[in-house]
Amino acid sequence: EAGVAQSPRYKIIEKRQSVAFWCNPISGHATLYWYQQILGQGPKLLIQFQNNGVVDDSQLPKDRFSAERLKGVDSTLKIQPAKLEDSAVYLCASSPVGGAGTQYFGPGTRLTVL
């Protein structure tokens, strides 16, 4: 079974630039999550989708971050404009319905903002 796919794996941008990340969850997983993991910390949930609807985006900095999951399958997370403090690994995860505790993570995108 294919895992969660993410791209790109690495991205370096300058502050105030824009960046987008892509995620393709495990086939059949209705729930998709985007996390931000700053070095030395645990993952922090940014947004959770159930199919193509948003379940929780309470910790998403909406002035600069946006995410969508069109057609309830793959998803994109965008940052515009980026700040230095956005440097982190952005992890995408998916889980089947009713299996929130068992989340499968992608390899992440390591973002460096200069």
Added chain:
Amino acid sequence: RKEVEQDPGPFNVPEGATVAFNCTYSNSASQSFFWYRQDCRKEPKLLMSVYSSGNEDGRFTAQLNRASQYISLLIRDSKLSDSATYLCVVTKAAGNKLTFGGGTRVLVKP
């Protein structure tokens, strides 16, 4: 106070020894608990769920103490491959949002 707190470590463990560490959570209504493992520069992976009665998976034992609001993980007969960061994960009472602790780093040395 953070919702989920862990000692960041590192716990330096001789190979073959036993190591145990805790995680405290602040929301008494938390319903489900998990341990995830994260290797350096890798994604987190589910290690085990934590059940009220405690549970074992090979050399790993997880326990839950609801009265004191903490969960624990014990690793017996530590292997070099057990070196990783162990993330404590708690679900809130409402919905299925996971809250991660900051992780406990374990280094097993020969």
